[in-house]
Amino acid sequence: MNTKIEAVGLSIILPVYNDAQAVDQFLPQLFEFTARQSSACEVILVDDGSQHDLSALYQQHLSQRPDNTALQLIRFSRNFGKEAALSAGLAHARGELIAMMDADGQHPIEVLAQMLTLINTNSVDVVAAVQASRDHESFLLRWFKRGFYYFMQDTNRYELKPNAGDFRIMRRKVADALLQLPERQRFMKGLYAWVGFPTLYVPFQAPPRQAGSSKFNYFSLFELALVGITSFSQRPLRWISRMGLLVSFMALIYGALIVGDTLFFGKDLAGWATLAAGIMFSAGIQLICLGLIGEYIGRIYEEVKQRPLYLVDKVWDSRDSKP
Numbered sequence: 001m002n003t004k005i006e007a008v009g010l011s012i013i014l015p016v017y018n019d020a021q022a023v024d025q026f027l028p029q030l031f032e033f034t035a036r037q038s039s040a041c042e043v044i045l046v047d048d049g050s051q052h053d054l055s056a057l058y059q060q061h062l063s064q065r066p067d068n069t070a071l072q073l074i075r076f077s078r079n080f081g082k083e084a085a086l087s088a089g090l091a092h093a094r095g096e097l098i099a100m101m102d103a104d105g106q107h108p109i110e111v112l113a114q115m116l117t118l119i120n121t122n123s124v125d126v127v128a129a130v131q132a133s134r135d136h137e138s139f140l141l142r143w144f145k146r147g148f149y150y151f152m153q154d155t156n157r158y159e160l161k162p163n164a165g166d167f168r169i170m171r172r173k174v175a176d177a178l179l180q181l182p183e184r185q186r187f188m189k190g191l192y193a194w195v196g197f198p199t200l201y202v203p204f205q206a207p208p209r210q211a212g213s214s215k216f217n218y219f220s221l222f223e224l225a226l227v228g229i230t231s232f233s234q235r236p237l238r239w240i241s242r243m244g245l246l247v248s249f250m251a252l253i254y255g256a257l258i259v260g261d262t263l264f265f266g267k268d269l270a271g272w273a274t275l276a277a278g279i280m281f282s283a284g285i286q287l288i289c290l291g292l293i294g295e296y297i298g299r300i301y302e303e304v305k306q307r308p309l310y311l312v313d314k315v316w317d318s319r320d321s322k323p
């Protein structure tokens, strides 16, 4: 059965990294959803170098899939990151509509159904889910995110929608546009904004994970934010020159004050402490700026190497199996 599925209506991409248990619970729910669709569907699992072999899980769910649904598993040679996994999913997807969602159950299927209806009934090319409430996030994280979106938004030609992530559904042409972007540093949120196309946003509330734990901590989020900013915005570079101007201006004023004090009031020169603080302050600022420029150079270095985004170890496809 279901060996020949030519035209695919809907592809669903699930990036998976050490989330076998969650996928095991999520796939049957997803199959229930695809079974209700009138067109042919495909579910693409991208195994982003998980420690445990997902092929057993793939075999196990293969027989349980509905007639209109194909199942594919793409295994990377190692962990390349969620962004690479999504890109691989896009490259393999054959659907007219392509959806991307987390494999841990945090992206509800009801919202996917809603997004599918919206894209079918509206003349938009993308429907993206936006995390509604951020109450559980700490003050620090929210502050950090606000700063991030400020630095990211360096042009008003396109808009980076805050809290809209990878949970989205798009038409084929949008996926093709994303695949055309050659950069190695794939900050997907930025790429979605960059390609444009009419987009509709749907608010949603992410439930807790079905199993396992989040792969992102403060440190990795910070790294991702840095990739985002340095690959999309030149604002930090402009800030460096502004900061330089400001510090030079402050030094000039301070110098004039000291000269004035000595000439007109005969005061002794200010002490060692001021000098030491001044030197350390400017040295610190210079190091920060060098580091920042280094980040940009690092990005250029990564790009010029032209390495592939990911390496595929093996692909399993339900359509390849003998009837």
Ligand code: UDP
Pocket: 014, 015, 016, 017, 018, 019, 048, 079, 080, 081, 082, 083, 085, 101, 102, 103, 104, 106, 213, 214, 215, 216
């Ligand atoms: N993921 C991935 N590669 C990674 C990290 C995560 O493919 O290097 C997948 C993970 O399996 C999950 C999705 O990306 O399906 C979101 O990850 P997670 O739930 O850890 O992120 P959070 O929901 O906490 O933002």
Ligand code: MG
Pocket: 102, 104, 106, 209, 214
């Ligand atoms: Mg999650």
